[in-house]
Amino acid sequence: xxxxxxxxxxxxxxxxxxxxxxxxxxxxxxxxxxxxxxxxxxxxxxxxxxxxxxxxxxxxxxxxxxxxxxxxxxxxxxxxxxxxxxxxxxxxxxxxxxxxxxxxxxxxxxxxxxxxxxxxxxxxxxxxxxxxxxxxxxxxxxxxxx
Amino acid sequence: xxxxxxxxxxxxxxxxxxxxxxxxxxxxxxxxxxxxxxxxxxxxxxxxxxxxxxxxxxxxxxxxxxxxxxxxxxxxxxxxxxxxxxxxxxxxxxxxxxxxxxxxxxxxxxxxxxxxxxxxxxxxxxxxxxxxxxxxxxxxxxxxxxxxxxxxxxxxxxxxxxxxxxxxxxxxxxxxxxxxxxxxxxxxxxxxxxxxxxxxxxxxxxxxxxxxxxxxxxxxxxxxxxxxxxxxxxxxxxxxxxxxxxxxxxxxxxxxxxxxxxxxxxxxxxxxxxxxxxxxxxxxxxxxxxxxxxxxxxxxxxxxxxxxxxxxxxxxxxxxxxxxxxxxxxxxxxxxxxxxxxxxxxxxxxxxxxxxxxxxxxxxxxxxxxxxxxxxxxxxxxxxxxxxxxxxxxxxx
Numbered sequence: 001x002x003x004x005x006x007x008x009x010x011x012x013x014x015x016x017x018x019x020x021x022x023x024x025x026x027x028x029x030x031x032x033x034x035x036x037x038x039x040x041x042x043x044x045x046x047x048x049x050x051x052x053x054x055x056x057x058x059x060x061x062x063x064x065x066x067x068x069x070x071x072x073x074x075x076x077x078x079x080x081x082x083x084x085x086x087x088x089x090x091x092x093x094x095x096x097x098x099x100x101x102x103x104x105x106x107x108x109x110x111x112x113x114x115x116x117x118x119x120x121x122x123x124x125x126x127x128x129x130x131x132x133x134x135x136x137x138x139x140x141x142x143x144x145x146x
Numbered sequence: 147x148x149x150x151x152x153x154x155x156x157x158x159x160x161x162x163x164x165x166x167x168x169x170x171x172x173x174x175x176x177x178x179x180x181x182x183x184x185x186x187x188x189x190x191x192x193x194x195x196x197x198x199x200x201x202x203x204x205x206x207x208x209x210x211x212x213x214x215x216x217x218x219x220x221x222x223x224x225x226x227x228x229x230x231x232x233x234x235x236x237x238x239x240x241x242x243x244x245x246x247x248x249x250x251x252x253x254x255x256x257x258x259x260x261x262x263x264x265x266x267x268x269x270x271x272x273x274x275x276x277x278x279x280x281x282x283x284x285x286x287x288x289x290x291x292x293x294x295x296x297x298x299x300x301x302x303x304x305x306x307x308x309x310x311x312x313x314x315x316x317x318x319x320x321x322x323x324x325x326x327x328x329x330x331x332x333x334x335x336x337x338x339x340x341x342x343x344x345x346x347x348x349x350x351x352x353x354x355x356x357x358x359x360x361x362x363x364x365x366x367x368x369x370x371x372x373x374x375x376x377x378x379x380x381x382x383x384x385x386x387x388x389x390x391x392x393x394x395x396x397x398x399x400x401x402x403x404x405x406x407x408x409x410x411x412x413x414x415x416x417x418x419x420x421x422x423x424x425x426x427x428x429x430x431x432x433x434x435x436x437x438x439x440x441x442x443x444x445x446x447x448x449x450x451x452x453x454x455x456x457x458x459x460x461x462x463x464x465x466x467x468x469x470x471x472x473x474x475x476x477x478x479x480x481x482x483x484x485x486x487x488x489x490x491x492x493x494x495x496x497x498x499x500x501x502x503x504x505x506x507x508x509x510x511x512x513x514x515x516x517x518x519x520x521x522x523x524x525x526x527x528x529x530x531x532x533x534x535x536x537x538x539x540x541x542x543x
Contacts, residue, residue, distance in 0.1 A: 012457060018527050033491035033530050036451055036471045036479065040529035056529040060453035060472035064527070101472075 004061060005095035011065035016072045019054045026122065028114025031107050037063045039111040041071070045119055048078050055111070062094075062101040069093050070108035079119075083131050085112055110134045150463040151509045155350075155441055156299055156327060156500035157467055162352035162397050169354060169393035180386050181377065190388055197395040204402050205344070205361055206335040213360040213368065213378050214391055218326035218347030219250035221360035224371050224382075225322045225343035226254045226293060230263060232320075232367040233290020240264040240288040244276045244305075245485040246298050248324055250345075252481075255293075264288070274303035274433035274486045281310060291320045296328040296339070300469055300482040300498060301433030302442025304332070311340025320366060326350055326358075330401030331439055331502075332409065342366040348394035351401040357390035408503040412440040415501055415510050419443050422514030426521055428534070430543045432486060432496065443499040444469075446488055448543045449531030450495045450524040452479075458520045464513065469496040491530070492542050 004012070021042040031038040037059030044052035053075045055067040070090050074082035087105035091097050097105060113132040120127040129135075152160065161169075172193070178186030180194045195209065202209040215221045226241070233239060243255055245267045255265045268280045276294060285292070292314050297304045307323050314321035322343035328334050330351025336344055344361040348354055362368045374383035401408075420431055423445055432444040447455075452470030459466050469480025471494060478484070479493035488496075499513060525531040533539035 009457075012454070013461065015527065020532075029529060033494070034489075036490070036494040038529050056527055056532060058449065058528040058530040059451050060470070061457045063451075064454055 003098060004065070005097075007069075007093070007095040008062060008065040008097065011068040011094065012061045015055075015064055015068040017054050017068065017075065018056070020056060021052055021054050024115075026115045026117075026119025028111050028116070028118055030110040030114050031059070033058065036060070037104065037107060039063065039067050039107050041067070041111040041115040043115045043119060045079065048080075050074055050077055050079060050082055059104065059107075060101070062097050062104040063107060065094055066090050066097075066104045066108040067111065070112055074112055079116055082112055083116060085109060087134075106134070148463045149509065149512045151505070151512055152465045153499040153501055153505065153509075153513065154465045154467050155502040155504075156302075156439075156498065158349045158355065159352050159502060160504060161349075161354060161393070162400055164400055165353050165393040165397040168396040169389045172392040173389040176388060176392075180388065181375070190386075194386055194388055194391060197391050200395050201359060201398060204398055205329075206337045207361050208364060210379070211336075211361055211364055213362060213381055214386060215345075215358045215360050215382060216356055217349075217358035218248075218324065218345050219358075220371070221343075221345035221347075221358050222248070222250040222322075222324050222326075223254050224360055224368065225345060225362065226251065226258070226291065227371065228362075228367045228369045229291035229320045229322065229343070230258050231369055234263075236290070238288050238290035240266065240286070241291045241293065242266045242268065242281060242284045242289055243293040244268045244270060244295070246270050246274065246276075246300075246303075246482045247293065247295055248299055248326065251293055251295070251324055270303075270485050272487045273437070274298060274301045274482070275437060276305055276310075278306055278309045278313060282313060285313070285317050285319060289317075289319050291322060293322040293324070295324040295326075296334065296344075297325075297332070297439050297442075298433070298482060299327045300480055301444045301486065302327070302439035302500075303433040304328075304437045304439065307339045307341065314342075315340055327439060330398060330405075331412075331441060333405065336361055336363070348390070348397060351397055353394040353397035354390045357387055357394050359394075404503075409440045412501060412503055412505075415505060415507065416440055416443055418507075419499065419501070419510050419513060422510070423517060426518050428541055428543045429521070432483060432488070439500075441501045443501070445497050446483065446492045446543060447495045447497065447521050447525075448492055448541060449528045449534055450521060452494060452496050454524055455495070455497055455520060458523065459516070462516050462520070464516060467498040467500070469498065470494045489542060 024042040025045040029040040053071040087109040090105040178190040180191035329346040342363045347358040428448040452468030453472035483493040
């Protein structure tokens with residue numbers, strides 16, 4: 001199928017870091033089943049470094065590929081760097097996404113930030129909401145949420 | 147081992163060999179313009195009328211009631227807009243249809259609604275079938291048209307068109323039926339149905355794309371959508387696509403001629419496929435089990451999304467379709483699945499396999515073997531499925 005780039009199809013067919021972390025330091029879940037995509041990201045943190053990242057996704061090919069790519073881009077990186085991951089960077093790393101699929105990469109960005117925020121909350125680490133720009137607007141582009 | 151299985155025959159079919167041959171022969175040999183006076187033109191004209199008569203007889207219609215169009219969508223548009231125009235002239239501006247129609251009907255109705263028409267879309271039950279009683283209640287003297295499809299394109303359910311036709315005749319209301327999915331796959335006779343308009347499309351039964359028919363009962367209004375010539379008795383301008391018309395005729399003759407055998411064969415394959423896929427837990431067949439097209443198999447599987455299912459099936463050589471939002475480019479899943487009561491979460495996980503006489507028993511076995519594996523693979527990476535399994539979310543199916 002030529003709907004997606006080879007990169008997207010590679011990450012869709014062979015998703016990296018798929019699964020769960022049994023005792024995660026942070027978990028972020030974004031999207032909703034009504035809209036047809038949910039991303040859940042699990043992180044393990046040691047000395048401010050994301051030593052392990054795993055994901056589970058309910059969604060279309062680009063949602064799975066975006067999650068896979070996002071985990072690959074942040075795994076082994078310092079938290080501060082992971083928070084700078086944008087949907088644009090994910091999209092570019094995937095050699096682009098069709099216009100109506102761009103929200104999938106937004107979801108990946110949100111999932112990363114949601115997992116990090118959960119880590120901060122659970123470990124009583126003070127944080128600034130400004131560090132989570134993707135989480136301000138929630139999941140607006142999907143319209144009404146139930 | 148990968149097997150190529152084309153199971154998207156409701157989207158379009160492979161052209162029949164006989165139709166390809168007829169197409170090529172006509173394009174090469176009978177290239178005159180049917181509107182021309184010379185012999186080459188008149189030869190084309192006579193073949194055109196021969197095709198019209200053949201198609202009329204296959205539908206139980208008169209030749210002059212057959213109008214060639216560019217396909218099912220144009221035929222649906224023309225029927226509805228014609229009936230609406232006459233309705234408006236007579237001060238009748240209400241149209242009754244159903245929630246599960248094809249977009250060729252629904253979008254045309256939406257356009258009319260903006261122009262001031264009252265449009266009533268009847269609901270369907272969880273079986274995907276409209277209730278005649280609901281139609282009866284909606285019919286009043288302001289109704290100018292009833293439009294109910296013969297068989298649904300997504301879930302294959304067959305609508306009670308004969309009863310609807312009878313009711314419409316009693317109430318003297320024009321009745322249009324979109325028979326695009328039905329013709330060539332079940333018996334279709336305009337007299338039995340009692341419809342005033344019927345739309346069909348050649349590429350659904352092994353004919354070429356871009357050609358179809360509007361049947362318009364003698365006396366029912368037909369206004370031209372395309373101006374510029376006297377073709378089709380002034381109802382549709384443009385030089386007739388004779389190769390396509392001839393190929394459609396040949397395909398329809400073959401499809402209708404072999405109906406009893408193919409329906410028996412395809413129904414058996416369908417039921418085997420349904421039985422095989424029903425073994426997947428937390429899945430459900432969409433639409434009535436019996437009152438459905440011989441080749442339609444439509445399921446919803448909980449915890450997964452349809453587009454990723456289609457992509458992985460494609461990798462296994464299987465061509466299928468889904469009513470998920472992601473496959474349509476919109477955010478809402480199929481209006482048909484929502485109309486039969488599937489909630490969004492479940493409707494996203496739909497799979498439509500549409501088979502015909504070209505499919506084999508081996509292909510059905512392959513589908514029964516591969517689909518459950520792909521469903522399970524996607525469920526294993528789905529957070530929704532995990533929540534369902536851990537009891538954090540309630541199963542719907």
